[in-house]
Every structure is written in C-alpha cells, then in structure tokens.
Amino acid sequence: MDVQLKVRRQNPEAEGTPYWKEYALEVPDHFTLLDALIQVREEVDETLSLRCSCRSHICGSCSMRVNGHANLACKTKLSDIHSDTVTVEPMGNMPVIKDLVVDLEPFWKKLYSIDPYLQPAGEVPEREYVVPADSMLHLDGVVNCIMCGACVSDCESLSVNPIFIGPTAFAKEYRFIMDPRDAADTQRLMQMNGPGGVWDCTHCFQCVEVCPKDVAPMDRIMAMRKMLVDDGLAEKHNGARRQKAFTDIVGRYGRLDETRYLMKSVTMVELAGYAKVGLRSMTHGKLPPLRPHRIPDAARIRRIFERTRSTQRRRFKLHQQAQEGSPV
Amino acid sequence: MTTYAFYPGCVAKGGAPELYQSMVAVGEKLGFSLSELTGAACTGAGVISERDPLAGDVVNTRTFAMAEQLGHPIMTICSTCTGVMAQVASRVNRDEAYRREVNQYLTDEGLEYRGTTEVKHLLWVLVEDYGLDRLKELVVRPLAGVRLAPFYGCYIVRPSSAVDPLTAGREGYLEQVITALGADPVEEYRGKDKCCGFPLLETNKKSSLALTGKRLDEAREVSADALVTPCPLCHLNLDGQQPDTPSASTAPSMPILHLPQAIGLAIGIAPERLGLGRHIIDTKGFMAKLAVAG
Numbered sequence: 212m213d214v215q216l217k218v219r220r221q222n223p224e225a226e227g228t229p230y231w232k233e234y235a236l237e238v239p240d241h242f243t244l245l246d247a248l249i250q251v252r253e254e255v256d257e258t259l260s261l262r263c264s265c266r267s268h269i270c271g272s273c274s275m276r277v278n279g280h281a282n283l284a285c286k287t288k289l290s291d292i293h294s295d296t297v298t299v300e301p302m303g304n305m306p307v308i309k310d311l312v313v314d315l316e317p318f319w320k321k322l323y324s325i326d327p328y329l330q331p332a333g334e335v336p337e338r339e340y341v342v343p344a345d346s347m348l349h350l351d352g353v354v355n356c357i358m359c360g361a362c363v364s365d366c367e368s369l370s371v372n373p374i375f376i377g378p379t380a381f382a383k384e385y386r387f388i389m390d391p392r393d394a395a396d397t398q399r400l401m402q403m404n405g406p407g408g409v410w411d412c413t414h415c416f417q418c419v420e421v422c423p424k425d426v427a428p429m430d431r432i433m434a435m436r437k438m439l440v441d442d443g444l445a446e447k448h449n450g451a452r453r454q455k456a457f458t459d460i461v462g463r464y465g466r467l468d469e470t471r472y473l474m475k476s477v478t479m480v481e482l483a484g485y486a487k488v489g490l491r492s493m494t495h496g497k498l499p500p501l502r503p504h505r506i507p508d509a510a511r512i513r514r515i516f517e518r519t520r521s522t523q524r525r526r527f528k529l530h531q532q533a534q535e536g537s538p539v
Numbered sequence: 540m541t542t543y544a545f546y547p548g549c550v551a552k553g554g555a556p557e558l559y560q561s562m563v564a565v566g567e568k569l570g571f572s573l574s575e576l577t578g579a580a581c582t583g584a585g586v587i588s589e590r591d592p593l594a595g596d597v598v599n600t601r602t603f604a605m606a607e608q609l610g611h612p613i614m615t616i617c618s619t620c621t622g623v624m625a626q627v628a629s630r631v632n633r634d635e636a637y638r639r640e641v642n643q644y645l646t647d648e649g650l651e652y653r654g655t656t657e658v659k660h661l662l663w664v665l666v667e668d669y670g671l672d673r674l675k676e677l678v679v680r681p682l683a684g685v686r687l688a689p690f691y692g693c694y695i696v697r698p699s700s701a702v703d704p705l706t707a708g709r710e711g712y713l714e715q716v717i718t719a720l721g722a723d724p725v726e727e728y729r730g731k732d733k734c735c736g737f738p739l740l741e742t743n744k745k746s747s748l749a750l751t752g753k754r755l756d757e758a759r760e761v762s763a764d765a766l767v768t769p770c771p772l773c774h775l776n777l778d779g780q781q782p783d784t785p786s787a788s789t790a791p792s793m794p795i796l797h798l799p800q801a802i803g804l805a806i807g808i809a810p811e812r813l814g815l816g817r818h819i820i821d822t823k824g825f826m827a828k829l830a831v832a833g
Contacts, residue, residue: 279729367734371749410742413750414585415734416697433589440590453741457586458594465580467549469775476741484744488779492554496817497779499553508648512580512598515644519593 212240214247214289218259219300220310229307232256233296238289244297245273245284248311260310268423271359275311276300281361281421302364304377318360321377325384325402332394332530346391346527353386353431355424362418362428374407378418378428381409385431388438394530400439409435410450438526452476462513465506469499541668543614543659544606545573546624549581550771551616554779557814558771561799562616562661564812568803569669569677573614576605582623584772585694585738597644599627604645604652612657614664616799618770621660622694622702628658629701660695662769662798666712671719679807681721685829687801688725688763689713690754690777692770696732716798717767720805730757735773740780751776752784755793765794765825767801778819794818794825804829 214236221229234251242250245263252259263273266285273284278298289297305313331340362378369375376384384403388396403409409432418428436450445451456475460468470489474482492498506512551559566573579602581587588595602624606613615621631638632654642651659667665674691713695702702709713731717724736750754777758766768774778795781787795818796804803813815822 367750368739368743368746371753372743372746375746411739411746413734413736413746414738415693417693417734420697420699436589437591449741454586454590457583458590461581461583461587461598467553467581467584469550469554473741481744488783491782491819492779495819496814497554497556497819504552506580507578509580511648515597515601516591516594518644519591519597522593523591 212242212290213237214242215296216247216251217296217298218248218251218310219298220259221301221307222309223307224309240290242289243285244277244287244289244292244299247289248284248299260308260312262312269357271357274302274359274361274364276302276364281364283359283361283423286423302360304364304366304369305360313360315360318363318377318379321363321380322358322383324376325380325399326395327380327383327387329387329390329393330395331392333533340392340529342391342529343527350386350389353382353389353426356382356386356426357424359423361421361423362426365417365421367415367417368411368413372407372411375411376403376407378432381412381435382426382428382431385435388435389526391527391529394528396438396526396528397442397444400435400442400444403435404439404445404448409439410445410448441523449477449481458516460503462516463505463509464503465509465512466504468503470501471503540570540572542572542574542611543664544609544611545575546579546602546613546615546620547575548615548617548620548771549584550775555771555774555797557817558616558774558797558799561797561803561808561813564808565799565803565806568806568808569674571669574609574611576602576613579605582620582627584619585623588623588626593641595623596627596630597641599624600631600638600641600652601645601648601650603628603631603656603658604642604650606656607652608650612659614659614661616661616769616797617772618660618692618695618768619772620694621658622692622697624658625701626698628656660769662695662712662716663709665716665802666709671715674716674802674806675719677806678719678721680805682717682801682805682829683721684831685722685764685825686725686762687717687720687722687765687767687796688728688758688761689717689731690735690766690768690770690773690795691732692768692773693732693734695769713767713769713798717801720801722801725758725761725763727761728758728763729761730754735770735776736780737772737776740776747776748780748784751780752786755781755784756786756790758793759790763793764828765796765822767796767798769798771797781820792820792824794820794822796822 216234220232264270268283268286301307301311301313308314387393388399412432439445440451453476456472580598583595714724736747739747800813
C-alpha cells in the first residue's frame with residue numbers, strides 16, 4: 212500500500228522553526244504508523260527523531276498527533292486511516308525537543324504534584340490489606356493509564372491555562388481517592404478544589420476521546436466535582452454554586468433560565484462584571500424572558516431529583532470502617 | 540415526510556431566541572412536520588449529570604418515553620442537547636436492566652421507555668432524512684462568495700462511543716450543508732471541533748474567554764467571513780462574549796450564524812424573520828458582503 216506522510220519537523224536547539232516534510236512510502240498493509248515512521252528513519256531520513264519502545268501499545272512512548280488528534284503511533288493502523296495524506300505532529304501542550312519528541316518534564320511535574328502514591332492511615336498491617344472486591348473493581352478502567360500523555364496533548368483547558376493540573380494527574384488522583392486503602396481523600400479533594408483544579412475543566416471530552424486505554428479522565432474529573440460537593444468541601448466555589456443553581460432552576464421550572472442561573476452561579480462582584488453583557492443582550496432582544504417558561508408538571512422533575520439523590524452511596528474506606536466497626 | 544418530536548432546548552427559548560425563530564421559519568419552508576415536546580425537561584447540559592448522574596439519565600429517559608409514546612424520532616437544534624441525549628441513550632438503550640431501574644422513576648407519570656427513540660440533530664436530519672439535493676432545490680439565493688467556517692460544538696462529535704460521527708459518516712455534515720447552500724465551507728478551519736469555552740464561564744471566565752478568542756482567531760487566520768454553528772451554547776460565547784475576548788479590540792469582529800439562519804438566508808427567508816438583528820456581533824457587514832457577492 213502507498214502512504215503519504217506529512218511530518219511536522221523542528222529542531223529548537225538549532226533554533227529551527229517548524230516545517231513540514233513529506234515522505235512517500237510503499238508499505239505492507241498491516242503496517243502501523245510507527246512501523247512507517249521507523250521505516251522513514253531507517254531507510255529515508257535518519258535525522259527524523261521520535262520516541263518508541265514496546266511497539267504494542269503498552270509502554271506509552273509513541274504518542275503523537277495523527278491527523279490532528281493524539282494517539283499512539285503503534286496503535287494506529289495505516290489501513291484504518293482514510294485521508295490521502297497522514298499528518299503527523301508532536302503532542303500538543305508540551306515543548307518540542309526535536310521533531311516528534313516532546314519534553315515530558317511538565318507532564319511528570321503535574322503528576323508528582325498530586326502525590327501519586329497510596330497514603331493509608333494507621334499501622335501497616337502485617338499481611339496484605341483485605342478489601343471487598345467490589346470496592347476495587349470499579350477502578351479497573353482508571354488503573355489502565357499508561358502515562359502516554361495523549362489526553363494532556365489535546366486538553367483544551369490546558370491550552371489556555373498552564374496551571375491546569377490536567378487529565379492524566381486528575382485520573383491518577385481519582386484512582387487514589389477511590390481506593391479503599393487510601394486515607395488522604397479529603398486532602399486530595401481539597402487540592403482539586405483550588406486554582407488549576409477540577410473546576411477548570413471545560414468538559415470538552417477531548418481526553419476521553421483520545422485516550423488509547425479508555426481511562427476516561429473527564430468522567431473522573433466530573434466524579435471528583437460531585438465528591439467535592441457531596442462532602443461539603445466546595446460550598447463557596449462557583450462550581451458548586453452552578454451545580455446547585457442548575458438543578459434548583461430545572462427542578463422548579465423544568466427548564467433552565469439563563470438569567471437566574473448566572474445570578475446564582477457567580478459572586479455578586481462577578482455578577483457586576485456581567486452587567487455589560489446583560490445590557491448588550493437586552494438591547495439586542497436577546498434577554499431571556501423575566502418569567503421563565505415553566506413546563507407542565509415541572510414538580511415531577513424536582514421529585515425525580517429528590518428520589519434519585521436518596522439512593523446515593525458513600526465511598527468505602529477501610530480506615531473509617533475500622534473506626535466504625537461495621538462489617539465488610 | 541417524517542414527523543419529528545421537536546426538542547428546541549432551553550437556550551433557543553431563552554438566551555438565543557433567534558434560533559427558535561429561525562428554525563420555525565426554515566421548518567415551514569422546508570415542509571418539516573414538527574410536534575414540539577412542550578412537556579419535556581432540560582437535558583441538564585452535562586451539569587445535572589455532574590451533580591447526580593442517575594437524575595440526568597431519568598430526566599432524559601422521560602423525554603425519550605414521551606417521544607416514543609408519540610411514535611416520532613426526536614429532532615434537536617442544539618449540539619449539547621443532542622450529545623447529552625446520545626450519552627443517556629447509549630446507556631438506557633443498550634442495557635435493559637439499567638433501563639428498568641431508570642423506568643422505576645417514571646411509572647408514577649404512566650411513562651415507560653422501551654428503548655426505541657431515535658435522537659437526531661437538525662444537521663443529521665437534513666443530510667440523512669431530508670436530503671441535500673432536496674435542500675439545494677430550494678436554494679434561491681446561493682451564499683456564493685462568502686467563506687462560512689463550520690463550528691460543530693463538542694457534544695455533537697464527542698464522545699464517539701455515544702455519538703460516533705465517524706462510523707455514521709457524520710464527520711463532515713456541516714461542511715456538506717454549507718456547500719449545498721452555495722458557500723465555501725473553509726475546510727482548513729482548525730477550530731471546527733474544538734471547545735468554545737462556554738462550560739467554563741462561571742468557574743474560570745478568563746480561560747473561557749481565552750478559548751472563545753482562540754476559536755475566533757483561528758477563523759480569522761483562514762479568512763472566514765462568519766462561523767456557522769449547530770450549537771446555541773457555543774453561540775452564547777462566540778457571539779455573546781465576543782466583545783470581551785482577548786483580541787476583540789484589535790481584531791475584526793466575526794459574525795456567528797445559527798445553522799437554521801444560514802439555511803434561511805439561502806432559501807430566501809427575510810433576515811428579520813431569521814432574527815439576524817438579535818446578534819451581539821453585527822451581521823450587517825456579512826449581509827453586505829453577501830449582497831455584493833450575490
């Protein structure tokens with residue numbers, strides 16, 4: 212099969228600006244993008260730099276952007292790509308060292324910042340910790356993370372907010388918060404509550420989409436937002452305010468009313484900053500009706516909210532169970 | 540012609556009334572049969588499910604059950620509504636045991652969802668049900684000479700496990716519709732499937748506006764004359780917040796059209812009926828360019 216690769220090359224050390232280089236290859240049908248890039252390096256252009264190791268999507272070394280989206284080159288079969296040219300770029304949100312090799316230092320720093328190790332309470336048991344199977348099984352997806360950086364590469368929030376902790380570290384944090392042996396969950400959640408924390412996620416699904424291991428970082432971020440609110444740790448945060456405002460308004464009217472929602476979601480000082488926007492909306496006939504539409508039977512929606520909330524369970528923690536003496 | 544259970548969404552009835560107005564006008568002209576689901580609740584836009592995932596699923600399943608009773612597929616005009624519903628459908632349609640659990644909360648209303656309701660955005664309806672050839676036949680005023688960049692909105696393209704644009708071939712629908720209307724669909728626009736920043740507005744306004752500005756700057760880079768979006772929430776930021784984006788004071792303004800407005804212009808509906816005067820970013824310059832080109 213013939214393939215046309217268009218690779219973004221750069222050598223910042225030599226003060227080179229990025230440029231595109233195209234390679235036309237003939238490769239076997241079963242080739243992955245990584246196979247093709249290695250062929251380029253070995254047979255066409257030995258100056259092409261890339262990272263790779265296992266070639267079987269477990270080491271996480273060969274993440275790069277393929278046709279605009281991050282993926283593992285070794286997991287990308289060329290026969291599955293339908294474009295005439297395959298565009299290959301280094302990962303985003305990270306400085307380029309050379310060609311497809313990026314500097315992962317910022318990535319690791321963010322990961323270390325969340326204390327990515329187990330912090331149990333009390334004496335270390337003589338034998339292993341014993342936990343009920345169903346308190347660990349739900350971590351099945353999140354422990355599959357191979358630290359490839361694909362989610363961080365395509366993270367929209369990180370692209371405008373450098374202090375954003377980022378999807379890999381959030382997924383790891385969730386993994387420990389939900390681990391029944393870890394006792395630092397409150398401190399961990401509080402760290403997620405500050406600047407750069409879970410409330411700075413823009414909910415764009417990019418990390419969920421590009422993750423080659425179905426870790427679903429954004430789903431973990433949303434779960435931590437819920438824990439922050441449920442544990443009463445985020446009461447003064449706009450993130451908690453907006454959740455409450457949204458459900459209160461929809462519970463009352465069945466629909467969202469944007470004016471009330473904004474008024475209840477931000478502080479008074481911030482609200483003043485929206486006066487201009489309100490005025491603009493009013494003069495353009497865009498201000499939502501002052502008395503919002505109410506759906507018939509809106510009370511039923513509130514009742515649904517009340518009934519579903521009563522079914523929710525607390526996180527299972529070994530140290531709390533030991534204190535409370537309840538059976539496993 | 541199929542009748543659709545029409546789900547306009549809160550924003551089309553609130554902060555972006557021009558969307559509802561233009562959809563009704565376009566629907567009449569295209570001969571759509573729309574039966575509005577007036578009793579359906581908000582999808583939650585990802586916020587209700589953040590606070591309580593089960594509540595989000597129940598409220599949307601309630602809407603599916605209402606449409607199922609009517610025997611019609613749902614048509615939406617909002618990427619976010621579409622995506623939230625698609626995510627809920629991917630759970631309750633595929634998992635019968637879970638559907639039973641969710642249905643428990645609906646029995647007191649006499650509703651039970653059997654897992655058969657199809658949810659389609661207007662964009663999908665146009666290409667898959669109505670047909671672009673039929674749409675082209677109605678074009679009386681081709682939007683020739685203007686560059687309309689597509690702006691999908693995250694929820695209508697991701698996560699693919701729920702909306703699956705690739706398998707369904709939905710990846711380039713917006714470009715196809717723009718082409719059918721006679722305009723240039725600015726294929727090289729990088730921002731088309733990226734984030735408008737809207738979900739961050741209350742929690743990190745600076746990042747929110749930075750993302751909005753980035754999408755607008757990307758559109759300016761490729762000399763787009765306007766953006767077309769199937770998502771009114773994106774419109775709230777791209778249009779409503781545009782004057783407050785970082786480059787607004789120095790860069791030219793970028794008009795943002797709702798999908799039905801772009802269609803309406805091409806099929807000869809008067810701009811006033813499409814609510815083009817109800818935008819924060821003036822559309823007069825764009826209309827003038829269209830007139831010159833036409």
